[in-house]
Amino acid sequence: xxxxxxxxxxxxxxxxxxxxxxxxxxxxxxxxxxxxxxxxxxxxxxxxxxxxxxxxxxxxxxxxxxxxxxxxxxxxxxxxxxxxxxxxxxxxxxxxxxxxxxxxxxxxxxxxxxxxxxxxxxxxxxxxxxxxxxxxxxxxxxxxxxxxxxxxxxxxxxxxxxxxxxxxxxxxxxxxx
Numbered sequence: 206x207x208x209x210x211x212x213x214x215x216x217x218x219x220x221x222x223x224x225x226x227x228x229x230x231x232x233x234x235x236x237x238x239x240x241x242x243x244x245x246x247x248x249x250x251x252x253x254x255x256x257x258x259x260x261x262x263x264x265x266x267x268x269x270x271x272x273x274x275x276x277x278x279x280x281x282x283x284x285x286x287x288x289x290x291x292x293x294x295x296x297x298x299x300x301x302x303x304x305x306x307x308x309x310x311x312x313x314x315x316x317x318x319x320x321x322x323x324x325x326x327x328x329x330x331x332x333x334x335x336x337x338x339x340x341x342x343x344x345x346x347x348x349x350x351x352x353x354x355x356x357x358x359x360x361x362x363x364x365x366x367x368x369x370x371x372x373x374x375x376x377x378x379x380x381x382x
Contacts, residue, residue: 207381209233210271211279212241214293214328221352222281222325225318228360229279229347232374236381241271243292251298265299272300273309277381281316284328306340312380314345314373324350345376 211230213223223242230238246264249255272278283290289297300307315332317325329348336343347370349355354363361367 207236207276208274209236209238209277209279209377209381210241210275211238211281212243213281213283214243215283215290216243216292217283218244220283221318221320221356222283222316224356224359225316225349225352226279226281228356229281229314229316229370229374232371233378236276236378239271239275241268243296246296248296248299251295251302256302261303262299265296266303268296269300269303269307272307272311273304275311277377278308278311278313279316279377280313280332281318282325282328282332284317284319284325287327288331289328301339308336308339308341310340310342312342312344312377314347314377315341315343316347316349316373318349318352318356320352322350324348324352342380344380345373347373 211226213220213226215222227240230240246268248262248265317329319325326348349366355361355366
């Protein structure tokens, strides 16, 4: 059975992106899923001096191993000032030092959501451009605008947006075959 790892690029305990990933993983049938939380993989602030002195943090290695053992990835990125969150960028930097091809050509559903009407479009565009340089095989994308109006009680309540997500989930599942 295929194994999908999902995570949010946020360390917020109430992350709306984590809620979206959780819901998305629940839509995946005939696969096993694992939801990771960046808070369980804290790492020191990346710096080349620290890397030389102490090597790679164990949590960065563990997070990378979880991704590399997966058959597919579901990632939803939070947007802070039109970019990745500092928490995600930091673990991303550490993992890319361990293995530049950190996404290892795994099929990926790349997502973003935000309280605003653009649904994290800027960070989604940034990641779409950057991630393939690190071995991402982005087979599907989804943006959920206006999270608070379109998501409630653990699910997308806008039927059109929910159907769009299901189409993207189907693309990921097809890529896993």
